Amino acid sequence: MAASVPLLAIPTLLAAGPASAASGNVALVAYSTPKPAYAALISAFNSTAAGKGVNFSQSFGPSGTQATAVVNGLPADVVNFSLAPDMNKLVKAGLVSASWSQGSTGGMVTNSIVSFVVRKGNPKHIKSWADLVKPGVSVITPNPFSSGSAKWNLMAAYGAQLAQGKSKAQATAYLTQLLKHAAAQPSSASNALQTFLSGQGDVLLDYEDDALYAQRQGEPISIITPPQTILIQNPIAVPKNATNPAAAKAFVSFLLSTAGQKIWGKQGYRPVLAKVAAQFSFPKPQKLFLISSLGGWTKVNKVFFDPQTGVIAKIEQGLGASTSSG
Amino acid sequence: MTTRWRWPIRVAALGYLGLLIVIPVGSVFYRAFEHGLGAAWDAISTPDAVHALLLTLLVVLIAVPANTIFGVGTALILARHRFRGAWLLDALVDIPLAISPVVVGLALILVYGKAGWFGNLLAGWGIQVIFSVPGIVMASAAVSLPYVVREVLPVLQEIGDEQEQAAATLGAGPLATFRRITLPSIRHGLAYGVTLTTARVLGEFGAVVIVSGAIEGRTQTLTLFIQDSVDNLNPVGAYAGSVILALIALVVLAILGRNTEGKERRWQSTSDQFQSDSEKPLLSTT
Amino acid sequence: MLVRIAGPGLAITYLSLLVLLPIAAVLSKAFSGGLGALWSAVSQPEAVAALKLTLLCSLGVAAFNSVAGLVIAWMLVRDEFPGKRIVGAIIDLPFALPTVVAGLTLLSLYGPDSPFGVDVAGTPFGILLALAFVTLPFSVRSVQPVLVELDREAEEAAASLGATSAVTLRRIVLPSIAPAMLAGAGLAFARAVGEFGSVVLISGNLPFKTQVASSWIFSLSQSDDLSAAAAVSILLVAIALAVLVGIGLVRRRFNVDESI
Numbered sequence: 001m002a003a004s005v006p007l008l009a010i011p012t013l014l015a016a017g018p019a020s021a022a023s024g025n026v027a028l029v030a031y032s033t034p035k036p037a038y039a040a041l042i043s044a045f046n047s048t049a050a051g052k053g054v055n056f057s058q059s060f061g062p063s064g065t066q067a068t069a070v071v072n073g074l075p076a077d078v079v080n081f082s083l084a085p086d087m088n089k090l091v092k093a094g095l096v097s098a099s100w101s102q103g104s105t106g107g108m109v110t111n112s113i114v115s116f117v118v119r120k121g122n123p124k125h126i127k128s129w130a131d132l133v134k135p136g137v138s139v140i141t142p143n144p145f146s147s148g149s150a151k152w153n154l155m156a157a158y159g160a161q162l163a164q165g166k167s168k169a170q171a172t173a174y175l176t177q178l179l180k181h182a183a184a185q186p187s188s189a190s191n192a193l194q195t196f197l198s199g200q201g202d203v204l205l206d207y208e209d210d211a212l213y214a215q216r217q218g219e220p221i222s223i224i225t226p227p228q229t230i231l232i233q234n235p236i237a238v239p240k241n242a243t244n245p246a247a248a249k250a251f252v253s254f255l256l257s258t259a260g261q262k263i264w265g266k267q268g269y270r271p272v273l274a275k276v277a278a279q280f281s282f283p284k285p286q287k288l289f290l291i292s293s294l295g296g297w298t299k300v301n302k303v304f305f306d307p308q309t310g311v312i313a314k315i316e317q318g319l320g321a322s323t324s325s326g
Numbered sequence: 327m328t329t330r331w332r333w334p335i336r337v338a339a340l341g342y343l344g345l346l347i348v349i350p351v352g353s354v355f356y357r358a359f360e361h362g363l364g365a366a367w368d369a370i371s372t373p374d375a376v377h378a379l380l381l382t383l384l385v386v387l388i389a390v391p392a393n394t395i396f397g398v399g400t401a402l403i404l405a406r407h408r409f410r411g412a413w414l415l416d417a418l419v420d421i422p423l424a425i426s427p428v429v430v431g432l433a434l435i436l437v438y439g440k441a442g443w444f445g446n447l448l449a450g451w452g453i454q455v456i457f458s459v460p461g462i463v464m465a466s467a468a469v470s471l472p473y474v475v476r477e478v479l480p481v482l483q484e485i486g487d488e489q490e491q492a493a494a495t496l497g498a499g500p501l502a503t504f505r506r507i508t509l510p511s512i513r514h515g516l517a518y519g520v521t522l523t524t525a526r527v528l529g530e531f532g533a534v535v536i537v538s539g540a541i542e543g544r545t546q547t548l549t550l551f552i553q554d555s556v557d558n559l560n561p562v563g564a565y566a567g568s569v570i571l572a573l574i575a576l577v578v579l580a581i582l583g584r585n586t587e588g589k590e591r592r593w594q595s596t597s598d599q600f601q602s603d604s605e606k607p608l609l610s611t612t
Numbered sequence: 613m614l615v616r617i618a619g620p621g622l623a624i625t626y627l628s629l630l631v632l633l634p635i636a637a638v639l640s641k642a643f644s645g646g647l648g649a650l651w652s653a654v655s656q657p658e659a660v661a662a663l664k665l666t667l668l669c670s671l672g673v674a675a676f677n678s679v680a681g682l683v684i685a686w687m688l689v690r691d692e693f694p695g696k697r698i699v700g701a702i703i704d705l706p707f708a709l710p711t712v713v714a715g716l717t718l719l720s721l722y723g724p725d726s727p728f729g730v731d732v733a734g735t736p737f738g739i740l741l742a743l744a745f746v747t748l749p750f751s752v753r754s755v756q757p758v759l760v761e762l763d764r765e766a767e768e769a770a771a772s773l774g775a776t777s778a779v780t781l782r783r784i785v786l787p788s789i790a791p792a793m794l795a796g797a798g799l800a801f802a803r804a805v806g807e808f809g810s811v812v813l814i815s816g817n818l819p820f821k822t823q824v825a826s827s828w829i830f831s832l833s834q835s836d837d838l839s840a841a842a843a844v845s846i847l848l849v850a851i852a853l854a855v856l857v858g859i860g861l862v863r864r865r866f867n868v869d870e871s872i
Contacts (some may be wrong), residue, residue: 027541028692029539032554032557032558035554035558036558057541057542057543057544058541058542058543059539059540059541060540060542060557061406061535061540062834063537064834064836065536065834068833068836069457069536069539069540071457072435072439072440072441072456073440073441073457074539074541075459077459089836143817143819143823143831145829145831145832145834145835146827146830146831146834146835147834170694182818183734184733184734184816184817184818185816185818185819185823186812186813186815186816186817187812187817187827187830187831190556190557191812191813191817193559194556194716194719195719195733195813196812198716198719198723198724198725198733199723199724199725200724200733200734200816213559214559217559223616261365289457305835307656307658307831307832307835307837308652308653308656308833308837308840313658316658316820317658317820319819319820320657320658320661320820320821321657321820330777331777334671335683335686335687335691335736336649336687336691336693338641338680338681339684339686339687340687340699342680342683342684343684343699343702345702346741346744346745346748347702347703347706347745347748348699348702349721349723350714350745351702351705351706351709351717352720353717353720353721354709354713354717396622396623396626396627399619399622400623403619403620405773411771413857413860413861413864414857415627416860417853417856417857417860418627418631418632419627420798420799420802421631421635421730421800421802421849421852421853421856422630422631422822423799423803423805423806424802424805424806424848424849424853425635425638425806425845425848425849426808426825426826426830426845427806427808427809427825427826428808428829428830428833429638429841429842429845430634431830432638432833432841433634433635433637433744434634434640434836436634436637436640436641437634437637440636443633443637464629467630468630468631468634471627471630471631472799472802473799476750476754476795476796476798476799477753477754477757477862478852479795480754480757480758480791480792480795481757481758481761481792483762483791484758484761484762484788484791484792512757514756514757514760515757515758515763516852518722518753518756518757519753521704521753522704522707522749522750522753523623524708525704525705525707525708526707526708526747528707528708529707529708529709529710529711530710531710531711531712531809532711532808549710550714551823552710552712552713553710553712556713564712564713565713568709568710568713571708571709571710572708572709574708575704575707575708576705579701580701583697583700583701589767
């Protein structure tokens with residue numbers, strides 16, 4: 001096996017590039033977190049009748065980067081991103097039909113929540129959003145302009161304030177405090193986890209499924225479910241220009257089926273099918289809200305995350321001016 | 327110059343090198359083998375890892391010679407010919423470094439991508455640049471463009487062209503002059519330039535991740551594989567992969583260094599007339 | 613003759629395909645939103661802060677590593693001790709390491725979990741450290757080949773005439789290697805200015821404090837503001853180009869009868 005790989009590899013290398021449409025190859029383009037999950041899902045799919053003999057080419061990376069790649073021509077039969085705006089990039093480019101979110105699960109394949117990741121044993125007793133802005137507590141959250149994960153984090157923080165009955169102004173003030181307590185704002189969720197694991201910060205804001213994976217890998221962390229948090233919803237679709245739409249749709253159906261959702265659940269993702277979700281014992285926050293209750297991503301992106309005029313940019317500029325360095 | 331300075335220089339140099347380079351690089355090797363040779367081997371011998379390594383080697387084998395030819399040629403042009411705008415060419419050569427790798431990748435897509443300036447042209451010819459091997463080669467060559475020029479040019483300027491001119495008056499053609507006079511004299515600079523270029527191509531990530539599409543088993547270079555390993559909390563894979571890259575760089579350096587090692591020693595014995603450097607006056611005027 | 617024309621022609625073509633055309637595309641993208649958008653992109657406080665930080669750190673590291681590189685190259689060329697070859701080989705390795713691994717390693721060694729108790733994570737010193745790490749090979753390897761070719765007779769003559777080490781260094785050696793040192797400094801500066809992966813982890817990437825230009829540009833590109841990303845990139849490249857041209861001019865003064 002090992003010897004034949006190099007010989008076979010050379011023609012593959014020279015002809016390398018997007019796969020041809022021949023015999024059941026599905027090009028999967030996804031964000032980076034679900035790679036281990038897809039390993040299990042694909043092998044399960046291959047042992048079903050619909051999935052027998054289907055080969056997969058896989059590409060994983062930061063959600064925004066992957067979406068841009070598909071827009072720029074990266075061939076994809078199945079796309080799975082970590083937040084809806086990245087799917088909308090493809091809609092805008094005419095690659096995905098605007099009705100992608102009309103399906104039974106709203107176009108989503110998995111759910112998760114924003115959690116607190118703390119040192120094992122929770123030495124600083126972090127339990128709520130208020131604990132994050134206590135004196136001496138430092139937070140790690142990715143930079144919201146370069147990471148979709150960070151956007152979920154900050155909207156979870158904002159929405160949690162509203163869910164506690166605070167006003168919008170108070171919620172914005174909380175965000176200012178939160179960012180002030182940020183010891184680092186790494187450029188990606190992966191970098192944020194690495195930064196936290198290297199010893200920086202007391203609490204990391206992260207997706208629950210990512211934290212669960214880290215825990216399974218043996219990292220010395222504890223996961224705290226905030227009393228109020230946002231439901232993270234990860235979209236999936238088969239682009240219009242897929243070269244193998246039949247196999248792609250069959251795969252997506254599998255991912256949304258009971259069998260597929262069970263595998264997702266075992267991998268740490270909250271299933272979108274209610275009856276499968278009921279079989280797992282994911283922690284239940286007191287208040288779980290959706291991005292739609294905060295205005296939906298399109299509005300939120302414009303109001304909060306516009307790099308020049310958004311609320312977050314203004315907060316960062318205010319914090320930056322007060323340090324008067326740089 | 328005098329033996330008085332030998333130890334201060336050693337301490338300063340080795341101290342700085344130790345803290346800045348040796349310890350971090352040593353740490354990479356340590357972490358790769360922390361869990362044993364077996365674990366490291368397993369991490370690096372998966373089909374995806376092997377493919378990533380082969381792809382990286384292929385990219386090196388194309389990008390490095392291309393940049394070497396360009397580098398030597400450009401250095402010769404800049405060192406031996408006067409022309410207007412030479413100062414601009416000289417500065418432009420360094421520019422690829424100043425561009426953030428992500429922007430290099432995006433720029434290549436803007437030019438050679440499906441919707442780019444040459445998109446239709448390339449599609450018409452059936453050539454796929456972006457999200458395929460040619461794009462990776464171009465991105466790698468772009469970010470490592472300056473090194474051969476920068477290593478060879480100062481040497482060419484330092485040694486001057488008297489010997490080349492002498493050869494010309496004796497009837498030697500340009501190719502023979504290059505092969506017999508110029509090439510041996512730039513051997514050190516060229517060796518270092520090629521080593522730096524190779525090392526840079528091996529380690530490039532930012533531009534490649536954008537232009538390659540990171541398709542596992544197809545357009546995933548070893549650096550992409552390593553990033554993947556980091557993302558999936560597989561440090562052994564990441565560090566073992568890095569050890570492979572470091573070893574390749576060392577092999578290249580060893581091969582190239584062997585050609586220059588003998589010359590260096592003979593030069594230090596002063597009496598050998600093998601040196602192809604020009605005979606310098608007692609006191610340098612440059 | 614043919615080589616005379618074909619040579620520069622090929623070089624320019626190669627340079628164009630790989631560098632000039634892509635830069636032109638970035639330039640065109642930078643202006644695609646109009647001059648107003650361009651100006652607001654480059655005058656945005658985050659961009660200005662990131663550019664300032666990047667330029668200062670890059671200049672500092674280039675200058676410091678020039679000196680360090682000279683000392684190290686001197687040791688490699690003129691000194692002999694067991695293990696010297698190994699030391700010489702290790703110098704190029706920072707390059708071969710992927711930037712993420714360099715970043716992780718520096719973070720683990722000189723961050724909160726540092727075995728030496730040195731924690732520069734989240735500070736500009738972290739940035740300087742990472743930049744020094746990735747640019748040292750230039751500073752050493754630029755000067756080393758020239759040192760090897762250097763004619764020692766001039767130094768020996770000066771010494772026999774009674775010149776001290778300092779004078780010999782200043783008057784004999786430095787003028788010969790200054791162009792190479794400057795070339796190395798230019799390379800180091802250019803690389804430092806564009807560096808992303810190895811810096812972004814140890815710096816903490818805090819806006820207005822430790823966020824470098826390449827990270828801000830990355831953020832803009834991820835926020836789908838490509839013309840702003842292009843605008844800031846072009847500005848950064850323009851400033852870097854200006855510095856490189858300046859270095860090139862100074863190098864010219866050392867090469868009196870050369871063409872550059």
